[in-house]
Amino acid sequence: MISRITGFLAAIAMAATLAVPPAHAQDQAASAASTAAVEAAPVIDAAPAEPAPAASKPADNPYSLANIVAHGNVVDQVVLVILGIMSMGSWYILVVRLWDTSKLASEAKDVRANFFKKASLADGIKGLKEESAFRYIASTAVEASEHHEGALTENIDHSSWVTMNVDRAVADVNSKISGGLGFLATVGSTAPFVGLFGTVWGILNALTAIGVAGQASIDKVAGPVGAALIMTAIGLVVAVPAVLGYNWLVNRNKNVMSQVRAFAGDLHGVLMGNRAIAKR
Template identity: 55%
Template sequence: MFKTIHKSLAGLGLLAALCMASPVLAQALEASAPVAAALTEDNPYGLSALWAQGDLVAKGTLLVLLIMSMGSWYVIFTKLAEQARLQKQARAAQDDFWKAGTVRQAADSLAPDSAFRFIAEKGLEGASKHTGMLGAIDFNTWVTLSIQRAIGNVQSRLQDGLALLATVGSTAPFVGLFGTVWGIYHALVKIGMSGQASIDKVAGPVGEALIMTAIGLAVAVPAVLGYNWLVRRNKAVMEQVHAFGADLHAVLLASVKP
């Protein structure tokens, strides 16, 4: 009996203690919530603060870097797709072109948009137009020139856009550096006008300005790596194109007489 009464009294005491402590805990939570919200909402650092506090020059620099980055990635992906398509056309030419009876039939067996069909048709066109003033040119030389011009056209299309990657890779770090210099200048002017030069007032704006240099490097590095990678892949693809042109030249000389 006494044990039951003792347990009941202990339970009532614990409940009373919890009831007394709950207002204190509620007040502590209410006091800490605005502090956390203030830290979340009033964070003066980061890219959002850099954009919100930046002037037209800073925002323009960020937009330029964004456009350069988007252009670089567009060129990288489109060139990779174009190289893959050309490699597929090279395999088709290797499998089907040399099985035909004539160069004309072989060219017709390839896809209409195939670069190898374009080269074959230019070679045939050069061989068939070796008349008039062109007849004074050696037939071998004339066919060689026709095929080389077609190969040069294919190579030029492969290299389209690589100049953009080279330009972005060489200029993006300096664009970011310009944004950093301008951001530091802008921050120092604001600090000087406010009259407060404490570390918490200086570190934030200067740190945000330094982000510009990091963004410039983040734009430049993929452009440089993409440029070098695409150039190496272009060389591998063009080796197949040149080999096809040499074989076509030999076949035209053997099958088409001036």
């Protein structure tokens, strides 16, 4: 196109040269030639260059957990909420019971070292912390030993009466440090199935959408099914710590409660020994 325009302008310049007086023919020819050269030069766009487009942000993964939380259906979100509650409850129980058993083990060590070296049971009890489980057991045992009266309780011998009260106090301590273990067992046994339910529901919705769209290519199937399988993975992530924590706490409780029962037995022996001495 540029060559055609150049040829057309050159023809006009030649006609003008023939029409002007001979005195100006050379000047006009040079002018025409320069004009033709200018016209023949490629046209340079003077418009400012457009700025380079900014680097685009990576596209959000439509099959990620965040997308399920933001755009999932009601069933998916309910399943995630249930699994979240299970997980938070499990970790809360693990931390609290770990603190309780550690505290009780520390108290047991201190009791073994100092309690029975006191001049009297009263002094031993005063040396224990107010919230100590061992102080609760000792106070219960001493109170039962000192208050064995009444028409009904007199039918129970003194040793059996003290034993019954001490056993009840020990059972209270055991019940406190065992609280929440049932929840851990429930989470460990049901969380995988809750996650599996979310997976089945997600796959059902994905296959239904694929059937409606009439497209069964791998990119249409893999994404939704993969997103649904996230539910199963979350269920396992919730269940495994609950099962491991349950077994761990059960073993810790056995070890700690064996020390508590040993203290209760020793305390019972001291009370019976004191009573025998008092009768003399």
